[in-house]
Amino acid sequence: MPDVRKFPLSSSEIEDRFAKFLIALRKRLGKIDASEVTAEGAKEEELLHLSNALELPTKDHYKIDRRTKRLVAKQDARSGLAHLKSNDRKRLLTAERGVSLNGPDSVHGVDELASRLMEEMPWMQPVIKPIWQDARHHIERGGSGLWHRPLIVVGPPGIGKSHFARRLAELSQLPALKIDVGGGSAGFAISGVQRGWGTAGPGRPVETILSQGVGNPIVVVDEICKAGTCYSEAGFSTSIVTSLLGLLEPVSARSWECPYFNVNFDMSRICWIMTANNVSTIPLPLRSRCRVIEMGGVAKADLLKFVGQEAPKRGLEPMDAYVVAYLVGSYPEGHPALNLRVVTRYLDDLEALAQKPVLH
Structure with missing residues (x-):
C-alpha cells in the first residue's frame, strides 16, 4: 500500500548471511576443521547459526556488525524511511506487504x-x-x-x-x-x-x-x-x-x-x-x-417496517415492538419526531429495560 522500497532482509538476517559466508570462505581455505561444519546438504537454518557454534573471534563479530549497520543505513536511505522511528517503519513495512480489499467479489x-x-x-x-x-x-x-x-x-x-x-x-x-x-x-x-x-x-x-x-x-x-x-x-x-x-x-x-x-x-x-x-x-x-444526493424525511410506513425488523435483532418481545410501533403511529405524517434517531432511542430504552435486573 505505501509507496516505499525496502530491502528484503532484516539486520539479524544480514548478520547471519555474513557469518555464513565467512564460515564457508574459511572452510574452502582450510582454516576451519571440516568436521565442525555440517555436510553439504545441511539445512539453511543450521548454516545461518554456525557462527554461534563455532564461536567466531570477537573481531569478526565487530566487522560483521559494522558492515551490517552500513548496509542497513544504505537500505533505509534508499527506502525513504530513514527519518522514521523503528515502530513506524515496522507499521509501514507490514502494510507494504499488502492489504486486503473487502466486500463483494462478484x-x-x-x-x-x-x-x-x-x-x-x-x-x-x-x-x-x-x-x-x-x-x-x-x-x-x-x-x-x-x-x-x-x-x-x-x-x-x-x-x-x-x-x-x-x-x-x-x-x-x-x-x-x-x-x-x-x-x-x-x-x-x-x-x-x-x-x-x-x-x-x-x-x-x-x-x-x-x-x-x-x-x-x-x-x-x-x-x-x-x-x-x-x-x-x-x-x-x-x-x-x-x-x-x-x-x-x-x-x-x-x-x-x-x-x-x-x-x-x-x-x-x-x-x-x-x-x-x-x-x-x-x-x-x-x-x-462528489456525487451529491438530496433526500427528504422518512415515511411512517418505512419506520414501522424498521421497528419490525430491528426489535427481534435486539431480543425484544413482540409487545415491545408493538409499543414502539404505537408511538410511531401516534404522530401525524411529516412530524419532526418521525425519524430514525427518535425510533432508535425508543428501542434503546426498551432494550435497556429488558436487560435491567429484577429486584425481589
Missing part, C-alpha cells in the same frame, strides 16, 4: 448487497442505487472489493445517514470510520499532523488502513456542511475541505503523501460518504468532486 455479490440494504432501509434507495451501480461497474472492470465514488448525502437529521454507512460496512466486512466535522481539528483527523508538533501522527484513514490491514475502509465525514470555506483570509488552506480535496481526486489519491510518514499511500480505494443537512454551505470545490 457482480452477483454486489446485487445481493444492494438487495439486502433495500430490504432493510428502502427510504435510502437514492443512496443505494449509485453505490450499487459503481460497485457493479468496478467488479466488471476487474476490480476487487467494494468501491464507489465519493458521496455527499444531504437530508434532515434522523433519516439514518450514519446508520446506513455503518450497515454498509457491516455487510461488506469493512472497517467503518466516522469523523465529526463539529470538532475543530477535523482537518488534522483526515490528513494527520507532520512531525515537529506535539500532536504529530497519521490521519485516521491511514491509521485505520494500517491497523486493520484493509485498503478500502468506509470513511463517514459527518456534517460536512459545517466545514465552511476551504481558504483562510491569507489565502492558505485551513479547513477539513482542504484536507479532503487531494484524497477525493482519483489521480492525486493514488499517490497521496502522508504528512506524518512522508511516504505516498494509495488512498483511491477508500469509500467516502459525507453527510450534510444543507447543501448550500458546502464549498463548491468539494461538491465538484
